[in-house]
Amino acid sequence: MSKPTYLFDRDVEWNALVTFAARTTPAATLGIVSGRRRMGKTYLLRALAEQRGGFYFGATTATGTESLRQFGAALGEFTGAGAPIAFDNWDHAITYLFALGGREQSPLLVVLDEFPYLVKSVPELPSLVQREIDRYQTEPSGIRLLLCGSAMSVMGGLLAANAPLRGRAQLELLVQPFGYRAAAEFWDAAHDPALAARLHAIVGGTPAYRRQFLADDVPASAADLDDWLCRTVLSPLSPLFREARYLLAEEAEIRDTALYHSVLAAVAQGHNTRGGIAGYIGRKSVDISHPLAVLEDCHLISRELDVFRSGRSIYRITEPLISFYEAVMRPAWARLETGQAQQVWRRSTERFNAQVAGPHFEQMCRTFLLTGGVDQLGVDTDFGTVGCGVVTDQHQRSQIQIDAAVTEPGDGGRGPSISLLGEAKWGTTIGVKHLERLTRARTLLNERGWDTSACKVALFSGVGFSDALRREIADTPEVLLIGLEQLYAPLD
Template identity: 35%
Template sequence: MAELLSGTKALRGRAELDLRLGPFDYRQTAGYYGIEDPLVALHLYAILGGTPGYRDLIGTASPQSSGDLRELLLQTVANPSHALFSEAEYLLREDPRIVERSLYHSILGAVADGAHTPTAIAARVGRQVTALSHALSVLRTAGFLRRREDVLRRRRPVLEVADPIVRFTDLVIDPYRAVYEDRRGRRALEQAEPTLRSQIYGPAFEQVAREWVARYAATETLGGPAGQVGTTVVNDARGRSQYEVDVVALPVDQALHDPHARILALGEAKDSDSPRKVVDLHRLERIRDLLIGRGYRAGDARLLVFGRSGFDAELADAARRRSDVELVDLERLGSGQ
């Protein structure tokens, strides 16, 4: 539809309003589907995202347990007879610019599987980087790919699949498509379970943590109102290591990529069956010290530990005794500040 207003089209320059409706976030999605269990809500959000139109395709289903969700998946996205099984293909067909669909599928599959730069994507699909520039541009403008900026450093943004159901199709459906089409969806989902946990649920938990900081965390929690929220990478030359920081929050008046930026909060979000431990807090403390040493104003940055399975007694005790540490579990992500 956007193409009707661009280039040499007759409607170019005639648009008076550009109204863009984004998908629901995690908390809104849970309420929309009436899901009370925060873990079930997280997993559904990781697979279907916050597209409200999918409600019409799954009826009145409101899964309240992991078993309920598994049965819903078997009836919908893992069922070759259901429209959601081919949703990714339908979405690609809707854009007239996408002609060589096999190439676009390959690019999306490569990004979903961990190739996040044009060079890495080109290596995966066997093309020259320059030969992919148009396709990558189309996928970004069409909303299939999004750019994730490092909020502290000026470096090439990473690319990630924007639509959860496309990522689910690439990682969970396509590798076992023949098994699904042979009506053995339950077995295929069991085979894909490690991928679901590491490449679907894990990244979704990190995204939900960033959503919470940007939209729901109280000013008292962060030490001020949040502006830009994203990620960064911090090198530790002495320790010969590199830290990927899941959550970095800047104040509302702070611009991106300022070498002396004030940092409001640093966070680590891990989707794990085990409670988070005090070592996770020590890791954040080390990251904060490194950033201070490089000129960032992070001395009063809050340290946020996000734990899907809660926190052990030592970490909980440390948090109670400190004003700069916040522990955020699924319950708090779903309804707290």
């Protein structure tokens, strides 16, 4: 089945769903499709159901009884019964659904979208599905059941250790935001890497923000970005204005939103260790374990290990719009609500560069290395780990932040090695001092047992490099200069 033309990108996801739906095994099969809201999951699944002639049911926020009535009406229309099918309870409905799959000559695709809504009103539903899945492992059934939802904590729990559906799924698909390259094309900004990078730091790769929220209102150029921002994200008349708040409110496991916003604000302002977050919000470290775990389960933050210090880690906000909200919008919320977007934005440029664009650019550079950049740069590595970390300089009583590193663990008597050390600066022209700092870090790591014999030094910049630096590295092939044009260059 060919992917519909109105679906941008998503080739991997489409092929996985088509393969699942076309399986010819006689047993019933189960797939889980998850991802935060606005990622286009419904577009994918509706298109798949239409092409396969499958049954699609989108649940709503309703009681179990009303949802059952809606399900019976949709199923009656699909089967051509001429009237809604009346079920006594969900037990009978799920039994009927699986039996329907056994009557078809070819596999029957069934999509239950917004499944967390159903689970909230009918908690026993996963157990009912599990019973029928197990039953139709021995009896023939062509049903191909896809359960889809946006509440990440609920969807993640469907296949948890003690969950009824544990071990029953043949597909677990996470629909993620577009990568920074695909997002640039989606927002018609691929021609201008500087515009694309700033835009991605604000709205990320969520497809619905352009098409559904803004009705294809995109910045015409880099010069138009400020005006575009004031009439969209920073305008109380725009749906994007409160979107960051709704992303938290929509998660079922989040109750005290004030606490979670404080945790996110701490991370956005650079307090990205457990101790730093706890100190910022005035709590003990042990008291924020649950909020951090919930935010991780919701895919709103991620925990990244320090590649140089075992047991150390930092937290990073994964949704750019939340970073932008916490750093720029939340401190000036009252002014923004009264329509002072231009004044707020003029005074927030420095904060945006330091707390939003800068960290986002660092993550972009690590993504570049992870998605083919290592090969493009000619880095000597078999299958290195891409990450970041801190190198302590005890002689100078300082710490050297490494924004991007490619490391390999030791094995077979061989010690750990480093293939690349990198520094990323968004709004600063990179000069000789930045190179000297990385060279110093390489020396320190070598003294501590790391193999740096093949280690290259990479300097990433959003604005450029000094002439002195270019003269310094003229005959130094192990020093690499990477600008926005190279980050956005098509992959080979």
